[in-house]
Amino acid sequence: MRKPYSRSAPFVLDDAAAELVDRYWRAANYLSVGQIYLLDNPLLREPLKPEHIKPRLLGHWGTTPGLNFIYAHLNRVIRAHDLEMIYICGPGHGGPGMVANTYLEGSYSEIYPEVSEDVAGMRKLFRQFSFPGGIPSHAAPETPGSIHEGGELGYALAHAFGAAFDDPDLIVACVVGDGEAETGPLAASWHSNKFLNPARDGVVLPILHLNGYKIANPTVLGRMSDEDLRSLFSGYGYDPLFVEGAEPFAMHRHMAATLEQALQDIHAIQQHWRNGGTDNTCPRWPMIVLRSPKGWTGPKEVDGKMVENFWRSHQVPVANCREDGNHRKILEDWMRSYAPEELFDENGRLKQELRALAPVGARRMGANPHANGGLLRRELKTPAIEDYAVAVERPGATTAQSTKILGQYLRDILLLNQSHANFRVFGPDETESNRLGSVFEVTDRVWMEEIRPYDVQLGRNGRVMEVLSEHLCQGWLEGYLLTGRHGFFSCYEAFIHIVDSMFNQHAKWLKVSRELAWRRPISSLTYLLTSHVWRQDHNGFSHQDPGFVDLVANKKADIVRIYPPPDANSLLWVADHCLKTYDRINVIVAGKQPEPQWLAMEEAVRHCEAGIAIWKWASNEGNSGEPDVVMACAGDVPTMETLAAVDLLRRHIPELQIRVVNVVDLLALQSREQHPHGLPDDVFDRMFTTARPVIFAYHGYPYLIHRLTYKRTNHDNLHVRGFIEEGTTTTPFDMTVLNELDRYHLAIEAISRIPGLLEKAAHVVEALRAKLDEHGRYVREHGEDMPEVRDWKWEH
Numbered sequence: 001m002r003k004p005y006s007r008s009a010p011f012v013l014d015d016a017a018a019e020l021v022d023r024y025w026r027a028a029n030y031l032s033v034g035q036i037y038l039l040d041n042p043l044l045r046e047p048l049k050p051e052h053i054k055p056r057l058l059g060h061w062g063t064t065p066g067l068n069f070i071y072a073h074l075n076r077v078i079r080a081h082d083l084e085m086i087y088i089c090g091p092g093h094g095g096p097g098m099v100a101n102t103y104l105e106g107s108y109s110e111i112y113p114e115v116s117e118d119v120a121g122m123r124k125l126f127r128q129f130s131f132p133g134g135i136p137s138h139a140a141p142e143t144p145g146s147i148h149e150g151g152e153l154g155y156a157l158a159h160a161f162g163a164a165f166d167d168p169d170l171i172v173a174c175v176v177g178d179g180e181a182e183t184g185p186l187a188a189s190w191h192s193n194k195f196l197n198p199a200r201d202g203v204v205l206p207i208l209h210l211n212g213y214k215i216a217n218p219t220v221l222g223r224m225s226d227e228d229l230r231s232l233f234s235g236y237g238y239d240p241l242f243v244e245g246a247e248p249f250a251m252h253r254h255m256a257a258t259l260e261q262a263l264q265d266i267h268a269i270q271q272h273w274r275n276g277g278t279d280n281t282c283p284r285w286p287m288i289v290l291r292s293p294k295g296w297t298g299p300k301e302v303d304g305k306m307v308e309n310f311w312r313s314h315q316v317p318v319a320n321c322r323e324d325g326n327h328r329k330i331l332e333d334w335m336r337s338y339a340p341e342e343l344f345d346e347n348g349r350l351k352q353e354l355r356a357l358a359p360v361g362a363r364r365m366g367a368n369p370h371a372n373g374g375l376l377r378r379e380l381k382t383p384a385i386e387d388y389a390v391a392v393e394r395p396g397a398t399t400a401q402s403t404k405i406l407g408q409y410l411r412d413i414l415l416l417n418q419s420h421a422n423f424r425v426f427g428p429d430e431t432e433s434n435r436l437g438s439v440f441e442v443t444d445r446v447w448m449e450e451i452r453p454y455d456v457q458l459g460r461n462g463r464v465m466e467v468l469s470e471h472l473c474q475g476w477l478e479g480y481l482l483t484g485r486h487g488f489f490s491c492y493e494a495f496i497h498i499v500d501s502m503f504n505q506h507a508k509w510l511k512v513s514r515e516l517a518w519r520r521p522i523s524s525l526t527y528l529l530t531s532h533v534w535r536q537d538h539n540g541f542s543h544q545d546p547g548f549v550d551l552v553a554n555k556k557a558d559i560v561r562i563y564p565p566p567d568a569n570s571l572l573w574v575a576d577h578c579l580k581t582y583d584r585i586n587v588i589v590a591g592k593q594p595e596p597q598w599l600a601m602e603e604a605v606r607h608c609e610a611g612i613a614i615w616k617w618a619s620n621e622g623n624s625g626e627p628d629v630v631m632a633c634a635g636d637v638p639t640m641e642t643l644a645a646v647d648l649l650r651r652h653i654p655e656l657q658i659r660v661v662n663v664v665d666l667l668a669l670q671s672r673e674q675h676p677h678g679l680p681d682d683v684f685d686r687m688f689t690t691a692r693p694v695i696f697a698y699h700g701y702p703y704l705i706h707r708l709t710y711k712r713t714n715h716d717n718l719h720v721r722g723f724i725e726e727g728t729t730t731t732p733f734d735m736t737v738l739n740e741l742d743r744y745h746l747a748i749e750a751i752s753r754i755p756g757l758l759e760k761a762a763h764v765v766e767a768l769r770a771k772l773d774e775h776g777r778y779v780r781e782h783g784e785d786m787p788e789v790r791d792w793k794w795e796h
Helices: 015-037 064-081 095-105 107-111 119-128 156-164 184-195 226-236 248-274 325-336 402-416 437-441 470-482 493-513 548-552 568-579 601-610 636-652 681-688 703-709 732-738 743-753 762-782
Strands: 084-089 170-177 203-210 238-244 285-291 398-401 423-427 464-466 486-492 525-530 560-563 585-589 594-597 612-614 629-634 658-663 694-698 718-721
Touching (some): 015 119, 064 084, 064 248, 084 095, 156 203, 184 203, 203 248, 226 238, 226 285, 402 525, 464 470, 470 486, 548 585, 568 601, 601 612, 629 681, 636 658, 636 694, 636 732, 636 762, 694 703, 694 743, 732 743, 732 762, 743 762
Parallel strands (some): 203 285, 238 285, 423 464, 560 585, 629 658
Antiparallel strands (some): 398 594
16 A cells, blocks of 8 residues: 655655665666676776777767666655656666666566676676667667667657556656657647546656757757746646756755655645546646756766766767777776765675665566556457347448447447456547447546536546547557557548657567567557548548558568458457457558448458458359459458459450459468468469469559569569559549549459450450540539449349
8 A cells, every 4th residue: 555645844855865865876877887888897896998898889878867866766755655656768768777777676687687686797787788689778678667668759758648547556757858858749748637537547747857958959948947847837737846956965855855745746636536526627737847967977078078968978978988098087987986886795786775775576667567568468358249240141232331330349348348447449539530439328538628518528537538649649559558458549541650650669669579578468559540541532632641551561570460351340350359469560441431241240250360262252263273363352442343343344244254352461461481371372372373363452552462472473463453642532433543443444454464355355445444434524523423333232
């Protein structure tokens, strides 16, 4: 149980306690410098020699002493109040500090026993940092206690709030660097306080670390006055508390008192809300603005140039320590200034009185299970997809909105898991637009600002997270997943590109964490991309871009999956499957508009389990062995247009032998050597043939299909049609015509590619081209598609 806070008087850190905290901070600083510079002689028991220095000096010092300072003080309050706390390190390359502190508290050596708590272990600790075969310079999956990849700036605060949702006892200390604070995603993240409910959620304590400089320039926030910063963050809805200075002992006392005040304020807000207090406005949470010198406690000058409190301390303040004796002397004096003999015993172990400052067991921030979320993960309860099945008595005879059916399934997941509070739906103001509105039958959108009497579907306890920032939705979901929960992210297809880089970073995190036995699996990140390229009736060219899957396909094969289900029952199977997976990123592409339904549930299950299949009911190849042409498709609109093209071909050239292949697991097109879902070559060859033309209608950019299949035997006969960057605000069918993905172009392509057929069927091609001309005239006169297109049904 958390120990109660006393509010009787301001907290004062006494001299003895300040001395101990300072020594602990010095120990972390010493280990941080050692990681950047040293190969050997870890405790400086002899003068530094060139061979003790790394040949390549890589790492970042400037932000690190501030991070170490914060870590030491968080340790103190964790012990004092028995807090459940994790530390998110926003400043990019703060890795030396994160590694140093987890080593000091003992969690690092527990995970990596070879990096032992002695001289030999310290030598390994130093050697491995930014060294071939070692660890990165930033807080990475290899770093205990981290759920945040420090290689890219902007996402720390969103991750922190995602971690705090639905975890009422958790405090997430989130350090935001002043360089990071200049990024767009981070600027939007301050608004996350409008979505945090004190009654049921944990809390985020933002610590804005202002050391004044980024790589080679001042920072914007670092140059702002305290008055302006107070106005800025008060406007965001926070109560900013300032800690400023450079003299260590004054700063220790100030930081300790400020942290106590922040925790008292947090406790008061939570008690008010958890004891039945209700306010029609957001609570004003505390945050800390910490101003400290960049490169604090490091060299003040090198070669006559200012270093401490300036951008030259950002990376490696003394750069030529192997070759330059003067530089080596500066480094040695710098490291000895921390008095390592006062910090470590003869064996190289942190002295006992300092070890006693760190929390113990799972209270250590490097060992907290929330930072290894798979330890806390519960399996998601899901309903049977058969309960939502669309009845399909005959292919194409039924019309339904696939994502609307999925919304009913998601609604019931929310119901089934409400007692665990471990599932949320995320999206940028599009849940209803994407036809997932059934979820609002059982929950609201989270909203902690004023709720007015005429507002609908807004509530303090909602489980739908909507904010018009794809960055925030992604960051919240990542933090939620990384701390052991489940979620679902729906987005307009064109605008998921906004989080391309966030996707990259999460994919890299998963790739590395899967290789670490101590990192337990977390739930997969699942996207639904809808309102897609082929149905932008109200928006047009700006909303037409299916290229996110091209980026996704770049990642390691066992990390990503891409699914374009052709109808509602297939979408149900795919979503159900994706939500049960772990350590992956799943991308589902499905339209929200009414569309033909092709497969009964039993058929959809078989099809999705196979990933790729011949649709025998749509084919007419008989028993002749091989067809004249393979008509392949992936995606809902391409599937419909392919079947309409097959219908045209069968009516105009009934003797033509046609095979229809549908792809629902896109990466199964790769070989088995490239992807675990890939079809074996012999199976692929039997399905797509080794010499017949294949006309492939694809949802996205055509080159991806070529890229996935380039090693296949029949690749030279593969002719792909997809989005070719033609678009506007127009009718659904006209969009396919503009990009030559429509039924007429597909049928003409098939006739043109079958050897000898074009000469025999020239009149068919002429008739099909006439239909394209007729369409062009009709749609521009009437503003809608021709009745024979609009009302087309599969009749075979």
